[in-house]
Amino acid sequence: MKLRSKLLLGVGILLLLMVVILYFVPVFFAKKDVQETTAQVHELLIKSHLQLVKNQQAWLANLMDKTKQDLNAVLFMLYEQKSLSKNLAFSKDTPATLVWNGLAKIAGYNPDIGFLQAHSPDLGETAVVLPQTATLYPILSSTMQDKDLTKLILTDPNDKNAPPLSFIGTPLPKELQTEKGYTLYALLDPDKVDEELAQTHLELGDALSIEEKRNLLTTSKIAFGDLQQTPLAPYLWAVKIELIQALVPLAAEGFQLKTHSLLVPKGMARLDQVGNGLAILSSDLFRNSPLFDDKLFYETHPPKGENVPTLAAGSALVTDKKNNEAFISSTLLLDSTFLSIGTPVSTLTHELALSANRIVLVQVDEDFWIGFDKNGQPLKKETIQALLSTKFQGKNQGIFNLDKKQFFFTKLADYDDGKLIFYQLHLLSTDGSIIDTLLNLQDKLAEKISSQLAIVSLITMALVLLFIGRISFRIIKPITKLAEATNHVASGRYKEIKLPDMGKRKDEVAILTRSFGEMVKGLADRERIRGVLDKVVSKEVADEILRTQIHLGGEDRIVSMLFGDIRGFTRTTENLAPQKAIGLLNECMTLISRVIEGEGGVIDKYVGDEVMAIYGAPTTHPDHALRAVSSAILILESLKKWNDERVSKGLPSLEMGIGIHSGLVVAGNMGAEDRLNYTVIGANVNLAARLCEAANGNQLLISEATLAEPNVGESFFANELPPIELKGFSEPVQIYEVTGFKWGETS
Structure with missing residues (x-):
């Protein structure tokens, strides 16, 4: 049997078996996957809740401590x-x-x-x-037949089924009234008001029924919902305190009504001009035993x-x-x-x-x-x-x-x-609804998937058997070669790629093979270009060049600039051969470059024995100043170790002065159309360079703008130096000497 026939027979049997398997197997695996997903969701919900519990435990501990501190603060104030x-x-x-x-x-x-x-x-x-537990009751006047006495009806906002209570209210003297537009009334027990006083000053008339009292309260303008809020709104709390402070002296001394004996008020009410208001009761507020x-x-x-x-x-x-x-x-x-x-x-x-x-x-x-x-x-x-x-x-x-x-x-x-x-x-009912939904859908989901896969498999089997004989050889061989080539592409072995000769073929496989060859050639060229760019410019600039279309121009960016200059390099190398001098310079600059790039900086250029680096462009770093100052300290520390090794070998050491400034610059591709350089320009660049010139060997100077950047002052020891005059700047510039990290500082 020919290979082609074997292939057709084998594919047919496999496709038929696939149809059978796809009809039954998905039911099992779908249920299993849903159950596993359900268990994972449930576990995540529990973990999330336990994490919230930890946060709440810490929050409660802080709240308890704050409560105790606030109470002690009030007592301290009273003591003082x-x-x-x-x-x-x-x-x-x-x-x-x-x-x-x-x-x-x-x-x-x-x-x-x-x-x-x-x-x-x-x-x-x-x-x-007990000001907190004392209830603030809605109250209203049912009769206004006497300027000194009025009948008041009170209800409990927390228990609407409780029968309303009746009191006789008498206004406090003018000197005790505290707020314009409202009147404070002492609430007296009708049973305690003697018969003579009641007959003389107030005709109470027929007693109102409980239902009539409720109707009166229902039609009043008192906002019952506000009284049920926890905690009370600030204006209601202020009203409560006003009533408490008015009631306390009367509850302690009693209330003189006309010429009669002292009466102890049952509470205090505050009514507006139409007879609506709020009240508190002494029984809720006061205790006579500890x-x-x-x-x-x-x-x-x-x-x-x-x-x-x-x-x-x-x-x-x-x-x-x-x-x-x-x-x-x-x-x-x-x-x-x-x-x-x-x-x-x-x-x-x-x-x-x-x-x-x-x-x-x-x-x-x-x-x-x-x-x-x-x-x-x-x-x-x-x-x-x-x-x-x-x-x-x-x-x-x-x-x-x-x-x-x-x-x-x-x-x-x-x-x-x-x-x-x-x-x-x-x-857990809300969270559990997700789990319940997954479990309820698992059977329907499995059956639907099985039916759809079975139908698709039958159609696919017919199509494959129809066309596989004609295209198997023409497709399989080139595809196999392409598959091997993709492995070489993934590992970067472009020279080992060998594609099949497609001759004059113009079908899709031929087009794919030729296109793949062009792609491999382009990737190889790109890798060669990238290798050269990485040695000429920084990785960030290389990425910018390869990612975007190159054009002249720039954009405003806030960055930090670092200038570092080797002090006395000419004097140190004047007796060295040129090749050794260049080798020494390259070794030093390599050490510095690794530190700069490790902190996310971009080396703009080398000018002789000077290096310029940018932080915050072309890649944006919100902490550009922090990175720049950190780089400078690490450079000085690395140079010290390097110099120690050189001195131990009898070789001269090198010192570097570093200046850093942060500010607005123009960043972008500068130069000519056919030769560009990514750099930054502006007065702030010049200021950074001048700070470098002012720095002594192994000294780091930064500007006030850099010190003001986020986390810089908190992260480094910075000593304020006298302002200095710098070339190109009309006003003296405030500078700071950075001596090290604060991160190792212990409190």
């Missing part, structure tokens, strides 16, 4: 300003009202302060203010600082179970009064949830939990309970399922011996 601190310490001569007022003022210093406690165990006095044992904490954490000798070391975790809140707190001793201020843990949790775009849960002293979703909104109690039902707490990391959703949880941090534990939860 005796006029403030004396009103924060209980004493027989200091009314308790002053202490309450002092705490209210501190609350206005920083929105992050959510807990203030002044406690004197010796005198049995305590004042606690939230934690500050004396015990102070004794177990004695002060260590010299600046504030009465500031307790470390921080305390203070819990407020009533409001489901905890505080990171610092304590200062003022006389016999312990003053403590703290930042809410919910504030830290809120910032962490937003930065990570994840759910964050915090376990506080094994008593209660604080949680925020990825949008920074507080988690509802029922949501927290559902998450806790999975019993992830106490574990470092893992995966749990809840309501057909998969979560990846990680313990971020554990503070105060397990009293404060941060957890981060990541919903």
